[in-house]
Amino acid sequence: MNPLKFETTRPLDIIAIGRLCIDLNANEINRPMEETNTFTKYVGGSPANIAIGSARLGQKTGFIGKVADDQMGRFITGYLEKNSIDTKGITVDRTGAVTGLAFTEIKSPSECSILMYRDNVADLKLHPKEVDEEYIKQSKVLLVSGTALAKSPSREAVFLALEYAVKHKVTVIFDLDYRPYTWVDEAETAVYYNLAAEKCDVIIGTREEFDMMEKLLNIEESDDRHTASRWFSYRAELVVIKHGGSGSIAYTKDGMSHRSGIFPTNVLKTFGAGDSYASAFIYGLMKGKEVSEAMKMGSASASIVISRHSCSDAMPTEEELLNHMETAYYELAQHG
């Protein structure tokens, strides 16, 4: 059992809000992008990936977002629908915005980089008026990704969604997902991350992300337990702090902490690890698993996705995930 209570009578398990974009993954890997010739197109963006991962695991999933009025936008909506995701909350931009792009470069399994196109993107044009109170209250969970806070009016749309979620007891899960491009500076970022985190039941982020949020408030030293307590004084029940290779640690309001391990695998690229982790971790929590078991599910999902070419299309089904957990070796990570 975990500390979270979900509103079990709601028709949707999870609604994700935020970025919908396109990944263009180089087909030729282990070389710089200057030397690649062809790319394969996938749906991308952290909340899109988490939504796809959730749907693959059998969760009833919806999305609130905005797509460009072009072939890329239609591809995205079509792909989500093929994955049984409810797209009623997705609106189409009419101002000439484009679809965000992420060209991925895989120089080696550990040297991956992304070339982003984020100017004038449709996903950041989501307007508060396009966020429907009735829709949000049909879900057990609202999944918020920090990137959607990067610019107006998407920023205000997310704050309004948070307001509705709190009002209607929708469990809010905040995946910090901080990406410096599109943000003006760290002070701006930290202000909005802090304001949003106050409204959330579960907060998931890297140590560096929490440090960025605390630096603004003149909190100098990194202390996981202290970080978690700060959020327990607002609404949080569960705070997950990721330490890269050394694994993650989850704190609950009752003072307990839980560590996750990893399923070693042949890494093709590191992209998608966080999103696949999040979708399976949330799935575990919603199935009523212990926090540590949910974390193990997250790790299993991540180990599957990082051995494959895409982020979204690689997400495992419930059956694949459970199989992998039974057959693969699980190693508890060392931590500080």
Add this chain to the structure above:
Amino acid sequence: MNPLKFETTRPLDIIAIGRLCIDLNANEINRPMEETNTFTKYVGGSPANIAIGSARLGQKTGFIGKVADDQMGRFITGYLEKNSIDTKGITVDRTGAVTGLAFTEIKSPSECSILMYRDNVADLKLHPKEVDEEYIKQSKVLLVSGTALAKSPSREAVFLALEYAVKHKVTVIFDLDYRPYTWVDEAETAVYYNLAAEKCDVIIGTREEFDMMEKLLNIEESDDRHTASRWFSYRAELVVIKHGGSGSIAYTKDGMSHRSGIFPTNVLKTFGAGDSYASAFIYGLMKGKEVSEAMKMGSASASIVISRHSCSDAMPTEEELLNHMETAYYELAQHG
């Protein structure tokens, strides 16, 4: 006695944060601006006026803001200093921003309008890095004016100041002061007004301002008591709702309400009524007066200012205010 407790050992009584600008008041009145020829220059901007009003009443007053690097900016800082306001928290813009202007037109005592210059203004360039935690914690009160939330980075600077104020038990007074220019739309405005109001101990605004904040949340009917309760569920202790000619009503967390009256006077113009009211009302609260007595002080100050040509320069001293309260006729306003 009123419900507010102030940190009595702090060296400053009140720090205002936000807009510092110039009023250019037509010398020829009772005619349209097309027919006026000369203007007199005054310091203006709601929080500037409240700070000047406070200083005149003998309060130890500071300011956090930003001025243009030009003659107008230097005039503002110089005027504040002449009024014994601490300007340590005021920085000078170096990006070529200008000083906001407000040309006032007085067609008749009841038909006043303002022509604003708010493009590229210095006051909205205040950056979070220019807000000093140590400075804020030296004050009993932080006075926030809603206009400073209109644009980045001033918006983030205000949220950071709120964070510091809450952390250090500085009483936060929020004068909504909503002015549509510079805001993109009502949804954006309402999102940030609501987020800021959650952090405040005292909220002062017109019925229309509270309506704008509630409309976003699909709250359809205007109900003063319901509005006040909503904020009592966050941090507020006192909520003042103004109803124009029908006077104001103040609610306290204990369920009590208090009405203010007016001191009839020869009205020259209506500008400055709200700011003079606020400065004397806060003065009363900080002197430990009952809410209704503090409201009476606010009304007295307003009646003095609206009979004079400027907003800032017209603010009464403590002696003038007390004299006026003794000698002038006070009429309790009717309220629906």
Add this chain to the structure above:
Amino acid sequence: MNPLKFETTRPLDIIAIGRLCIDLNANEINRPMEETNTFTKYVGGSPANIAIGSARLGQKTGFIGKVADDQMGRFITGYLEKNSIDTKGITVDRTGAVTGLAFTEIKSPSECSILMYRDNVADLKLHPKEVDEEYIKQSKVLLVSGTALAKSPSREAVFLALEYAVKHKVTVIFDLDYRPYTWVDEAETAVYYNLAAEKCDVIIGTREEFDMMEKLLNIEESDDRHTASRWFSYRAELVVIKHGGSGSIAYTKDGMSHRSGIFPTNVLKTFGAGDSYASAFIYGLMKGKEVSEAMKMGSASASIVISRHSCSDAMPTEEELLNHMETAYYELAQHG
């Protein structure tokens, strides 16, 4: 006689195109603006001043420009009409642009400075579609001021007006009037000044303005005769180069040069000298005077305006100008 031929049958003598703004002149002079309290409002902007000067001298004058939809905009249009200027070519902005402002500071007769408000100004929103071919072809002269080239769409509106003027044999007079604010950099400025000058019959500017135009083309040394010749190879018939205190020199295509002198006077401020010079110089040229006589008229007008408080409102009538020329002392300037 001078080298210019005008289309004598046209109903209008001169149409000016470009900036219409407001001057706010400090009433208290000989002190920094930090210490001034009141301002008097006048119509301003170089082409507006030249148009007003022309109309005062009895020229049939029109204007092509754009004003803000506010009291300042209506004041400008009203003032031009009172001065018998045809305002048919003036459109009203509907996008919320403001009227440009120039606050003048007169520290001493020789130390004058201007504080400009040029963000989002209506005059630079003039669009090519608002320039009417039929209107331009009703005039003998088109007066272009360089400031109107500073930003789109006003820049394109001016180029289109030039195209129409050339097509219909309207004599084009270009007053360079280079003011760095609103321009991005000198290279951008020089590109458009050079393109515009190619279409002009008369070019009037300071040595520094011509230097800025030539620097882009890697022309290193300042040589008045060489500067003039360059423009004679395009369409110019007359080039006037101003050397500040050392007077002006005018070149004509036939290889002749002409120097102007000054009428010594009690200088109140230097603003408006160039605009008053231009209006009377053009008036002289259009009356068929010799170039040197027209220059003398320009100097007489300038000496009247710089002894008065405003630029526009101070422009002399034909009678005043001729009186001044008869009664005042004229001193031929020395020039290196």
Add this chain to the structure above:
Amino acid sequence: MNPLKFETTRPLDIIAIGRLCIDLNANEINRPMEETNTFTKYVGGSPANIAIGSARLGQKTGFIGKVADDQMGRFITGYLEKNSIDTKGITVDRTGAVTGLAFTEIKSPSECSILMYRDNVADLKLHPKEVDEEYIKQSKVLLVSGTALAKSPSREAVFLALEYAVKHKVTVIFDLDYRPYTWVDEAETAVYYNLAAEKCDVIIGTREEFDMMEKLLNIEESDDRHTASRWFSYRAELVVIKHGGSGSIAYTKDGMSHRSGIFPTNVLKTFGAGDSYASAFIYGLMKGKEVSEAMKMGSASASIVISRHSCSDAMPTEEELLNHMETAYYELAQHG
């Protein structure tokens, strides 16, 4: 023989200025882009294609432009160098601009469309200071593409390059290449196209492009001969007007006109037809061919490129071109 004289002693045959971007051509053709999965990356942009075409034909070719500081930018510069194009005139943006993208969709040979990414692109950041007079004067020809006029500072860089070219007798060839995205409106476009065309020796465009330029000037009817004459009154010696399927017609200043035909082929897509035509047509002119023979060369090159997958990489060598002209069937087009 044709009417153009080239400065034969210059080390470079042709310098192109303007857009350098990336084409991402769908590998799966004859379907909408919503259904394509993979893309192949090529260098693109009209002047880039013409430069590559010229180099393949053995012309000594240079380029003036700007690329992003990323993998796409380095790919472009590297590809040009591999094709023996001098990249000395190409600078690298340091402001975070991106590389322009063109995703191509081939629904059928006659239904091709492009999805453009043109926000914040490096090619339009080319600044006048990056245009070197010495470099331009080393070339016989300067090839200007209209797209480079779409935005500042690239617009001013092109006007400066034109100034240098005229000064040093470099033959200027203007390929109108009008693409509405990135332009604000048709009036703005027409103003700058007209100003640029005044400086050019050869102008190549579609009937629709010339119509757009003339509409601004209230020229209502399309008349090829009249269009050509207008430009002969400036500097043009040769004007080519394209009529799509009905072929092209070239006018020379002596009053002659010349029609081109087509080499029928299996069309894969229509992209690249204009650029391949231009590179071979210019090659023919520079080899001293008759206008009609040069047009035939253009048609031959176009017929090769439209039967292949890319625009740039498909450009024929001199040998391929001459072979094709000998072996393929040439059909003189019908024209109106």
